[in-house]
Amino acid sequence: MSETARPKGGVDLQRRDMPTQDAAARVHNFEEVALGYTVELAMAEARRCLDCKRPNCVTGCPVSVNIPGFIRELAAGNLEGARAAIRETNLLPAVCGRVCPQEHQCEALCNLNKRGASVAIGRLERFVADWCALHEVVGAQTAPAEPVAASGKSVGIVGSGPAGLACASDLLKQGHAVTIYEALDEPGGVLIYGIPEFRLPKDIVRREIGEIRRMGAQIICDFLVGRTATLAELREEHDALFIATGAGLPWFLDIPGEDLVGVMSANEYLTRVNLLRAYDKRANTPVPKPRRVAVIGAGNVAMDAARTAKRLGAREVSIVYRRSRAEAPARHEELEHAEEEGIRFQFLTQPVEYLGNDEGRLTALRCRRMELGEPDERGRPRPVEVADSEFDIPVDLAILAIGQSPNPMIKDTTPEIEVSRRGTLVVEPETLATNLPGVFAGGDAVTGQATVILAMGAGRTAAAGIAAWLSQAT
Amino acid sequence: MYRIVERRQLVPDTHLLVVEAPHVARKVQAGQFIILRPHDEGERIPLSVADWDRDAGTVTSVFLEAGASTMQLAKLQPGDTLPTYMGPLGTVAEVERVGTVVCCGGCYGIGALLPIVRAHKEAGNEVICILEAHSSWLLYWVDRHREVADQVHVVTSDGSAGDKGLSFDILQQRFDAGQPIDAIHAIGCTFMMERNSLAALAKQTPIRITLNPVMVDGTGMCGGCRCVVNGERKFACVDGPEFDGREVDWTALVERRKSYRAQEIASLQQYESRGFLGSSAAVETLGERDE
Numbered sequence: 098m099s100e101t102a103r104p105k106g107g108v109d110l111q112r113r114d115m116p117t118q119d120a121a122a123r124v125h126n127f128e129e130v131a132l133g134y135t136v137e138l139a140m141a142e143a144r145r146c147l148d149c150k151r152p153n154c155v156t157g158c159p160v161s162v163n164i165p166g167f168i169r170e171l172a173a174g175n176l177e178g179a180r181a182a183i184r185e186t187n188l189l190p191a192v193c194g195r196v197c198p199q200e201h202q203c204e205a206l207c208n209l210n211k212r213g214a215s216v217a218i219g220r221l222e223r224f225v226a227d228w229c230a231l232h233e234v235v236g237a238q239t240a241p242a243e244p245v246a247a248s249g250k251s252v253g254i255v256g257s258g259p260a261g262l263a264c265a266s267d268l269l270k271q272g273h274a275v276t277i278y279e280a281l282d283e284p285g286g287v288l289i290y291g292i293p294e295f296r297l298p299k300d301i302v303r304r305e306i307g308e309i310r311r312m313g314a315q316i317i318c319d320f321l322v323g324r325t326a327t328l329a330e331l332r333e334e335h336d337a338l339f340i341a342t343g344a345g346l347p348w349f350l351d352i353p354g355e356d357l358v359g360v361m362s363a364n365e366y367l368t369r370v371n372l373l374r375a376y377d378k379r380a381n382t383p384v385p386k387p388r389r390v391a392v393i394g395a396g397n398v399a400m401d402a403a404r405t406a407k408r409l410g411a412r413e414v415s416i417v418y419r420r421s422r423a424e425a426p427a428r429h430e431e432l433e434h435a436e437e438e439g440i441r442f443q444f445l446t447q448p449v450e451y452l453g454n455d456e457g458r459l460t461a462l463r464c465r466r467m468e469l470g471e472p473d474e475r476g477r478p479r480p481v482e483v484a485d486s487e488f489d490i491p492v493d494l495a496i497l498a499i500g501q502s503p504n505p506m507i508k509d510t511t512p513e514i515e516v517s518r519r520g521t522l523v524v525e526p527e528t529l530a531t532n533l534p535g536v537f538a539g540g541d542a543v544t545g546q547a548t549v550i551l552a553m554g555a556g557r558t559a560a561a562g563i564a565a566w567l568s569q570a571t
Numbered sequence: 572m573y574r575i576v577e578r579r580q581l582v583p584d585t586h587l588l589v590v591e592a593p594h595v596a597r598k599v600q601a602g603q604f605i606i607l608r609p610h611d612e613g614e615r616i617p618l619s620v621a622d623w624d625r626d627a628g629t630v631t632s633v634f635l636e637a638g639a640s641t642m643q644l645a646k647l648q649p650g651d652t653l654p655t656y657m658g659p660l661g662t663v664a665e666v667e668r669v670g671t672v673v674c675c676g677g678c679y680g681i682g683a684l685l686p687i688v689r690a691h692k693e694a695g696n697e698v699i700c701i702l703e704a705h706s707s708w709l710l711y712w713v714d715r716h717r718e719v720a721d722q723v724h725v726v727t728s729d730g731s732a733g734d735k736g737l738s739f740d741i742l743q744q745r746f747d748a749g750q751p752i753d754a755i756h757a758i759g760c761t762f763m764m765e766r767n768s769l770a771a772l773a774k775q776t777p778i779r780i781t782l783n784p785v786m787v788d789g790t791g792m793c794g795g796c797r798c799v800v801n802g803e804r805k806f807a808c809v810d811g812p813e814f815d816g817r818e819v820d821w822t823a824l825v826e827r828r829k830s831y832r833a834q835e836i837a838s839l840q841q842y843e844s845r846g847f848l849g850s851s852a853a854v855e856t857l858g859e860r861d862e
Binding site: 280281282290318319320321324325326345346347349356357358361362364365368369372373374456457504505506509 | 594595598603608612614615654655656657658659660661787788789790791792793794795797799804809823826
């Protein structure tokens with residue numbers, strides 16, 4: 098760690114690979130696939146950063162992490178300083194370093210891209226967070242020099258996923274009391290129930306949530322807002338509310354046979370495995386153990402479901418997607434990892450019917466071949482059916498990962514709140530205020546299904562909006 | 572953690588469970604349910620609410636030992652704690668002043684029916700209860716229903732208590748005799764609710780039934796509890812659990828309830844042979860056998 102010289106003259110264009118568990122071994126376990134940089138690799142990668150005067154990478158980050166700042170500290174061997182620089186704006190670095198789509202955000206704007214490969218910002222963020230956790234660097238460095246005086250105001254946050262946690266952190270730093278209400282038995286939202294252990298170990302999520310608890314957040318689990326208490330009742334308890342209930346209502350294809358046994362949402366499958374630890378031999382959560390699985394969709398959730406099925410012992414796992422690989426919404430790394438693990442890809446394939454036996458069990462997925470046509474309103478080529486191209490894929494389990502809309506619980510139990518036709522909550526873009534005074538909303542509940550980091554960005558925007566509202570309200 | 576105040580067997584395999592859960596007791600109404608876990612490694616179990624005490628902050632359920640998880644629950648004692656107790660969940664029972672209401676309960680549903688009977692009385696209805704069981708020794712809470720309802724009919728399949736038959740038979744007799752029935756409520760096994768719904772359909776009488784499908788989170792997130800009502804997809808956990816029995820697609824429902832049966836049996840075998848925890852090993856063996 099002593100050789101800290103920054104590149105002089107020549108630029109290092111060689112991006113350091115991150116070690117991963119061998120594909121043949123990892124399909125039999127739930128341990129993390131990516132192993133993280135060693136100190137040597139991290140220092141070498143950090144020294145590639147040009148420390149640009151105008152760092153474009155920061156503008157690509159939804160929470161504006163001081164990227165050159167933390168990499169500068171890292172390259173100088175000051176890991177604690179690097180961690181502090183990240184945590185100024187991002188309280189979940191170990192999570193973001195793992196699940197953010199950096200290739201579309203910070204890394205996409207790295208100036209090194211013009212000449213070679215970008216700095217591996219996400220891997221460095223992850224390294225800093227993991228190293229500090231391993232060496233028990235907590236709290237002290239990040240606590241404000243002088244404790245902020247309590248404001249006497251309290252904010253209720255509905256949902257403990259990325260948006261709720263980010264909002265909580267910013268409000269706590271300003272001296273507001275924060276209570277987070279979580280419907281499930283463990284906080285973390287999609288970080289706990291959705292993203293599998295092999296991609297985001299739950300101990301890492303627990304560790305980062307533990308820091309928010311240490312900052313003073315009170316987290317109440319088993320509390321479903323709308324039923325355990327209405328939004329109006331909570332509003333009376335708190336000076337302001339932030340709704341961060343995510344996008345939890347799974348979409349189905351609405352094709353014949355969808356109610357057969359063996360057709361389930363990725364939410365159900367992943368929740369059984371992750372939250373209810375069906376992968377753990379000690380837990381007695383029933384989860385189907387099929388031989389042949391088809392996962393419909395090609396986003397990150399689809400990759401998670403397919404790779405989980407493989408680890409639970411399925412012999413053949415196929416991803417069925419109506420467009421081509423180029424349009425698949427999953428992160429590149431997830432697609433590659435899935436391919437390495439032997440997941441089969443049926444691109445340009447659209448399911449049209451689920452076929453079952455006389456016991457009502459799924460036996461096959463009837464599909465049609467597609468070809469790419471004119472671009473749709475989002476610019477993606479529209480899939481068009483190829484005539485007479487029907488074929489059947491024999492499967493015992495079909496998992497739907499085609500997207501989800503916001504959970505309708507708040508909307509259904511709070512008739513006065515304004516929602517769009519898509520069921521998303523309507524907010525002012527600057528402050529994320531809803532039409533109800535003192536009630537703010539953000540994350541997937543407002544945007545529809547998006548990413549962890551965008552939700553965290555929304556949480557921070559809402560925290561600013563809430564702070565402004567609290568200073569006006571007497 | 573939520574403390575168990577009382578857990579005792581009412582009749583063989585059917586237990587009473589009273590839990591200290593003020594957040595649920597404060598708000599719960601007739602027709603709603605809760606989700607609990609018996610221990611840290613246990614699965615989420617949905618249970619109908621059979622009673623509550625808002626002042627004491629306690630909630631009562633009646634549950635049937637049906638698989639490994641409910642068997643574990645049945646082993647817990649007063650003073651033990653549950654790691655998860657979430658609720659109240661689901662919609663509130665639809666109760667209006669309509670005149671004469673017939674309330675049918677069977678199995679665990681005899682308990683879950685009580686708050687609905689009470690709500691109908693409070694709404695000013697005449698309430699006729701029909702409580703069904705296989706045999707006299709499986710009947711419970713008959714007195715508690717008698718305290719509230721205007722009439723209580725007991726039916727047993729073997730005729731060892733009350734009339735011989737099913738709740739369906741008493742319902743049909745009332746229909747045939749032209750006695751007034753303005754609305755029906757039924758809670759119990761799927762077969763009972765289906766049969767009574769078909770009888771109600773034939774007489775164009777509204778019937779509310781309470782579904783108990785496979786469920787994971789109970790917040791509308793997983794879609795495991797989806798059912799078809801009036802040709803539309805509904806999630807029993809948030810759109811129900813109570814629906815108009817005349818509109819439910821019973822065939823699809825019965826199939827879906829079977830979806831985890833093989834694994835439940837395996838889990839049960841594991842539980843019985845090796846004790847408290849663990850099922851995956853047995854499930855894996857089962858998977859191999861499937862080939």
